[in-house]
Amino acid sequence: GNSVTQMEGPVTLSEEAFLTINCTYTATGYPSLFWYVQYPGEGLQLLLKATKADDKGSNKGFEATYRKETTSFHLEKGSVQVSDSAVYFCALSDPSTNAGKSTFGDGTTLTVKP
Amino acid sequence: DAGVTQSPTHLIKTRGQQVTLRCSPKSGHDTVSWYQQALGQGPQFIFQYYEEEERQRGNFPDRFSGHQFPNYSSELNVNALLLGDSALYLCASSWGTVATNEKLFFGSGTQLSVL
Numbered sequence: 001g002n003s004v005t006q007m008e009g010p011v012t013l014s015e016e017a018f019l020t021i022n023c024t025y026t027a028t029g030y031p032s033l034f035w036y037v038q039y040p041g042e043g044l045q046l047l048l049k050a051t052k053a054d055d056k057g058s059n060k061g062f063e064a065t066y067r068k069e070t071t072s073f074h075l076e077k078g079s080v081q082v083s084d085s086a087v088y089f090c091a092l093s094d095p096s097t098n099a100g101k102s103t104f105g106d107g108t109t110l111t112v113k114p
Numbered sequence: 115d116a117g118v119t120q121s122p123t124h125l126i127k128t129r130g131q132q133v134t135l136r137c138s139p140k141s142g143h144d145t146v147s148w149y150q151q152a153l154g155q156g157p158q159f160i161f162q163y164y165e166e167e168e169r170q171r172g173n174f175p176d177r178f179s180g181h182q183f184p185n186y187s188s189e190l191n192v193n194a195l196l197l198g199d200s201a202l203y204l205c206a207s208s209w210g211t212v213a214t215n216e217k218l219f220f221g222s223g224t225q226l227s228v229l
Binding site for chain 1: 154156157172204206218
C-alpha cells in the first residue's frame with residue numbers, strides 16, 4: 001500500500017536559517033504529492049503540491065520538487081521566519097482512485113527562534 | 115464565506131459510550147472526508163461521503179460509521195468507544211469524487227478524549 005516517511009522532528013532553527021524537511025514515499029502508480037502545514041489550534045492547510053515527476057511546487061518561499069527516481073519530495077525554504085513555526089505534513093494521493101483519500105506522514109514540528 | 119466547520123471542538127467520553135461528531139463543508143463543496151489524527155501522528159483516512167453514500171473507506175472497524183445529509187453536512191459516529199479512539203478527528207471537504215488535494219479544505223477538528 002501507499003506510505004509516506006518524513007524526517008523525524010522536532011526541528012529547531014534560528015530565524016533566517018535554511019530549512020530542509022525530508023519526505024520519501026512508497027506508492028503504486030503515479031501519485032500526486034503535497035505538503036500541508038498545521039498551525040497551533042488550526043486545521044491543515046495545503047502549502048504546495050506537485051502532480052508529476054520533476055514538477056516543482058512553491059508557495060510562500062517554500063519549495064519541493066517531485067523526484068520519481070528517488071521517490072522523494074523534500075521541503076525547503078531559504079530563510080525561515082518565526083511565523084513559520086508549525087507542524088508540516090507530507091502527503092500523497094492516487095488520482096486514479098480518489099484524492100480525498102490521502103496518505104499522510106507523521107509530521108515534522110518546526111520551531112523557529114528569533 | 116465560511117470554511118469547514120466542525121462541532122463540538124472538544125468532547126470527553128467514557129469507554130463503551132457512543133459519540134457523534136458533526137461537519138459542515140465549505141460552501142460549494144459536496145464531498146466530505148473524515149480523518150483520525152492520533153497525538154504525534156499524521157491523519158489517517160476513515161471514510162468519504164458523496165451523494166449521501168460512503169464512497170471509500172480506510173482501515174477502520176465497523177464501529178466507525180457516518181452519514182451525509184442532503185445539505186452535504188456529515189456526521190461521524192463511533193460506537194463502543196475504546197481508549198485508543200482518543201484523537202483529533204478532522205473533516206475535509208472538496209468538490210466531486212475525483213477531487214485533487216488542492217480542493218481539500220480541512221476543519222479545525224474535534225478533540226475526543228476517552229476516559
